[in-house]
Amino acid sequence: MSQTKVKERKLTIARAMAEAVAQEMRTDDRVFVMGEDIGQLGGVFGNTRGLHEEFGSKRIRDTPISETAFIGAAVGAASDGMRPIVELMFVDFFGVCMDAIYNLMAKNTYFSGGNIPVPMVLMTSTGGGYSDAGQHSQCLHGTFAHLPGMKVVAPSNAYDAKGLMLAAIRDQNPVVFMFHKALQGMGWLGTEPDSVVHVPEEQYMVEIGKANVVKEGNDVTIVGITSGVHHGLKAAEQLAKMGINAEVIDLRSLVPLDRETVLNSVSKTGKLIVVDEDYHSYGMSGEIIASVVESGIELKSPPQRIAYPDIPIPFSRPMEQWALPSAEKIVAAYGNMESK
Known part of the structure; x- marks a missing residue:
């Protein structure tokens, strides 16, 4: 019996993330994206490349430089039944919007006795190695993991990035999606080759909470x-x-x-x-x-x-x-x- 050989389709983490978001947006009208330069530019790190062309400016929303405003708006939208995805361009910028992240996004489900879930994804870049100094190069994994009320994921390769993104969008809890810039597949960042792996075209989820x-x-x-x-x-x-x-x-x-x-x-x-x-x-x-x-x-x-x-x-x-x-x-x- 002849066996059909599965053709490898290797993607970068950036393209895997964008594909996951696009696939979920096609099947769920509640999903939309907000952030700085995530529209026509496709995101500084490529996470939303191609989405603006397909879904338009109503669902792929470029925002002013006010993280507190658009993350706070996402909390409200999630509490009202939507499933927003927001990008905090650099995790280092958390200082200007931590009230929206931790006192709103992470706590509102608890404050409401579980009656008002906040199903949103906060994706943010981490990591250094390319001389961008102390305000653009931190990881801060422990900072977000330490604070109860939100899930935190951090993929090392494109397969996991797609599966974790789909799982995060569908989760009823707020999820912080931390991606390392040197693994994204953006050439100017000096990409790690082993992060570029086979990614199936179909939708699949990687379980959050499983190493x-x-x-x-x-x-x-x-x-x-x-x-x-x-x-x-x-x-x-x-x-x-x-x-x-x-x-x-x-x-x-x-x-x-x-x-x-x-x-x-x-x-x-x-x-x-x-x-x-x-x-x-x-x-x-x-x-x-x-x-x-x-x-x-x-x-x-x-x-x-x-x-x-x-x-x-x-x-x-x-x-x-x-x-x-x-x-x-x-x-x-x-x-x-x-x-x-």
Whole structure:
């Protein structure tokens, strides 16, 4: 019997996100998009490319530079039965609109006793590495994961980006969709090639709250978020040359956090390294380590975290590259574990 070979259709994360939004807009009239430069430009990071041509300015709404205004408007629209998607161009801009995000978007369902859901998606860019300094380069995963009332997702590849976007749009809760700029597929940002993967044309959802074991291993668990996943896979290749078989986990979802997948892996390997481009202290890396330690799993060596130093992100390229996580830092962390 002959087998039909499935043709690969590789997309960037940006195109996968735009495709997911378009497919949902075709089937649900309640879905619309608001943000700065998301119309004819197609979004600074390509997330809404082609949508304005298909759906027009009523459903793809370019807004003035007032994040508080359009995020607040989205909260109202979601509370009234619509399913808005808004783009906060850089996550660093959260400071000017945190009241709309946290005191409105995240809390209104609770305040209403569950009677008024707020089904909206806030998509926002994260990450550095291209010398855009401290106001355009942060990740802030821990900032949003720390605040109850909203789900938080962070894909590392185009397949997950499409599936998580469809899941986020259909979710009854507000969802923060954090995409890393260096994984988007925009050439001027220096795209990670491994983020460009096969994406089916049909609609599908990736479960929010479920991590993915992207590489199995027995000697050490490497847990990554967005760019950290790719650093982890590259480190695993280097460690393999030393006879070390690393397991690499892509969290994909920060809230809910899939602790079970992490715990199952660490109970097998006995060693843990967490990789996150967010700041070192008080973040997701510490939360994951705390979850493992609190579980009572017997570790063979102290857990390690590779994260951004607790400093403002430098504009200088050599200084920024020095501070960023890397595969080499992960390999060195494993060496530190072995020496203790």
